Amino acid sequence: MYIDTHAHLYLEEFEEDIDLVVELMVEAEVEHVYLPNVDSSSIESLMGITEDYKEIMHPMMGIHPCSIKENYKQELSIAEKYLATSEFCAVGEIGIDLFWDKTFYKEQLEAFEIQIEWARDLKLPFVIHSRDSLDETINMVQKLQKGDLNGIFHCFNGTHDQGMRIRDLGFLIGIGGIITYKNSGVKENIKLLPLEMMVLETDAPYLSPVPFRGKRNQSNYIPIIADQLATTLEVKLEKVQEMTTANAFKLYGTPK
């Protein structure tokens, strides 16, 4: 069995045919999928879909760095309220994104730190988004790590050394569709990192693996990513399957 540790199946891209996508996912032996929130506008559909597919879909709560703008305090207070009143498997997705817009960098840092402290207080893992900001996000985690924080650097696209820093912090990296892209560098960079720190993810509907690149991503493509990871690390597919599943359950808890 496989786990998709990161997908946004509640977005409108899946509105029409989510039942089919779930069917394909189960056929592909992807038995659990973990859904990070984006911001206050996505909460209703996130909560709706995880209610519909309780056994296989597990919600997170947090505010994505690209949604940290003028009104970020209000956004944070909404997420905080949900975390206090409903059950979530993690705080996410949170982090720093300097690719799209640097205007709110200071606020992004503040919001990231606030949300990490929520995770600490609630004894939850957290899922990190970083784009053009991997050193900044690693530095933040390093600053706050007192041995009680854990989580995933989702969609890992860093160097071997950055991967080692993440491992030393006790964190995991999410391996997604970009491992199948020719010039992404992911294969070369993760080759010598331990499988013990890796989990699989799609980030659906984004970042489809080859040969579906450019089309909508779906959780049933996880085996394609697993296959490429096995080839890259030169281990058996079964080993990837077993270890990434164990890593995901260890972090998120075994589903009831």
Ligand SMILES: [Zn+2]
């Ligand atoms: Zn995401």
